Amino acid sequence: MKRKSPVYLNALRAFEASARHGSFSAAAEELNVTAAAVGQMVRGLEDWLGMPLFQRSPSGKTRLTLTANAERALPDIRAGLDRLSIGLERLRESTTSGILNVTVSPAFAAKWLLPRIDRFQARCPETDIRLETSLKLVDYRAHGIDVGVRYGDGNWAGLVAEKLMDEEIFPVCSPGFPDIGNLAEPDDLTRTTLIHDLSVDPAIGFVTWDMWLRAAGVSESQPQRGMRIDNSAAVLQAAIEGRGVALARSILARDDLAAGRLQRLFPGFQVPSKLAYYVVYRAEYASLAKLQAFRNWLIEEAATIRA
Incomplete structure (x- = not known):
């Protein structure tokens, strides 16, 4: 009689994740x-299979090493878990009801998505948004993410x-910022309080104060006094409260500018970003x-901004 395999889905997920992370x-x-x-789940799977999946390393070695048999089997196990996940999605793909797992940055959520999300909920009341906000690039498969908005070069x-x-x-800056009357040229920024965004990474293309000032022809040797904040939405809020001049990204600052909470300085001088916002999902x-x-x-909302 053919032996029936027990359902070891959690153990297989534990094995696959352990192998991927080591x-x-x-x-x-x-x-x-x-x-x-x-x-415990991995050991249970090993007991059922009657063979080890990881080599037991000497004391002090922390990274797991697959056995030869496990290494051969891993691609099929990984593909099987992926196919199972896709199959489950196929069962519910014909309806807009249920939970939609969305990932965005904290600043994009606060400054763009959440002020507009009621319009999506009115259109699709049967869809519940589960929002994950993180500056890190979330693994869509591992975290069960359906769709997200990312800021970058479009290659993930x-x-x-x-x-x-x-x-x-x-x-x-705020229209009531005390120094606003003294900010006639970009060079004047070197004599006022600047708000620096520590959450942006110039190595991947984010524009910093140093970069913007150089583009505006201001000497990079000039001092840059001011606050340093690790959240882009909080940077704009500090500017609204008159704490200094912030370097804004137009999408995040759009609503505050329209409402008169912020005022753009030097509108004749333009520095486009090399990065953009993308809607991102698994094929x-x-x-x-x-x-x-x-x-x-999302595309319709973005079109109203470009119009």
Whole structure:
């Protein structure tokens, strides 16, 4: 009689994550369980198979090493888990009902998405948005993400990226900022308080004060006094409160400018960003009805900004 295989889905997920990370503790963080639980699931799978999956390393070596048999089997196991996930999505892809898992940066959520999300909810009331905000590039498969908006160059391995919005970088301050009357030229910024955004990384193309001032022809040797904040939305809020001049990204500052909470400085001087906003999703989820509804809504909202 043919032996029936028990359902070891959690154990297979624990094994795949441990193999990918080379660590039970890293796999546990991804799966939101303890490292001991991951180790127990993997040992249970090994007991059922009657063979080890990882070489037991000498004391002090922390990275897991696959056995030869496990290394051969891993691609099929990984593909099987992917196919299972896709199959489950196929069961619910014909409806916009249910939960849509969305990832965006904290600043984009606060300054752009959340002020507009009621319009999507009115269009698709049967879809519940589960929003994950993070500056880190979230692993869509590991975290169960359906769709997101990312800021970058549009190249992310294994994901479809469609450009949503370009933007421009420029200084802003409160209309009531005490020094506003003394800011006639970009060079005047060297004699006022600047607000620096520590959350942006110039190595991947973000424009910093140093870069903007150089582009404006201001000597880079000039001092740059001011606050340093690690959140782009908080940078704009500090400017609204009159704490100094912030270097704004046009998409994030749009609503505050329109409402008169912020004022753009030197509007005749333009510094476009090399980066842009993209709607990003896994190709195998492209036909998911609620994903398509959200994607189309994002594109329509972005079109009203460009108009």
